[in-house]
Amino acid sequence: MKTIDYQALGSRIRCARKNNHLTQEQLAEACSLSDAHIGHIERGTRIPSLETLVRLSEVLCVSLDWLLLDSHSSVEGSLVSISSAIRDKEPEKVKRFISTVKMMADNIDNM
Numbered sequence: 001m002k003t004i005d006y007q008a009l010g011s012r013i014r015c016a017r018k019n020n021h022l023t024q025e026q027l028a029e030a031c032s033l034s035d036a037h038i039g040h041i042e043r044g045t046r047i048p049s050l051e052t053l054v055r056l057s058e059v060l061c062v063s064l065d066w067l068l069l070d071s072h073s074s075v076e077g078s079l080v081s082i083s084s085a086i087r088d089k090e091p092e093k094v095k096r097f098i099s100t101v102k103m104m105a106d107n108i109d110n111m
Contacts, residue, residue, distance in 0.1 A: 004068060005044075006044040006047055007043070007044030008044075009041075009044065009048075009067060009068065010041055010042040010043055010044040011042070011044075012062075012066065012067055013038075013041060013042055013056060013060070013067065014042040016060040016061075016062045016067075017038075017042075017060060019081050019083075019084040020059075020060055020061065020084050021084070022060075023035075024038045024039055024042070027056075027059060027060070030055075030059045031052065031055040031056060031059055032055070033052065033055075041056075053067060053068070061083060061084075
């Protein structure tokens, strides 16, 4: 049975928060928590409730498994970074980007 590494969990929450260009205060407000509590969660000194984890995952646009499981962090973390990087771009540019990525994915075995 695998145990949860709360410091790693906090690091992933911090990473997702920064990728979404949020301060601790902004994340706390969006989740109806105090910024001090967010700070403790990010440092791994407080264990968040399931309800808090669900709120964090919704606000940060990440899955619960990415927050909880180390094994998914590199791929999911990259997807979170890409998602936040294109979030505020022009819709046409985002469509072209996604089309390009799909084309590359379809040909990944040829790379």
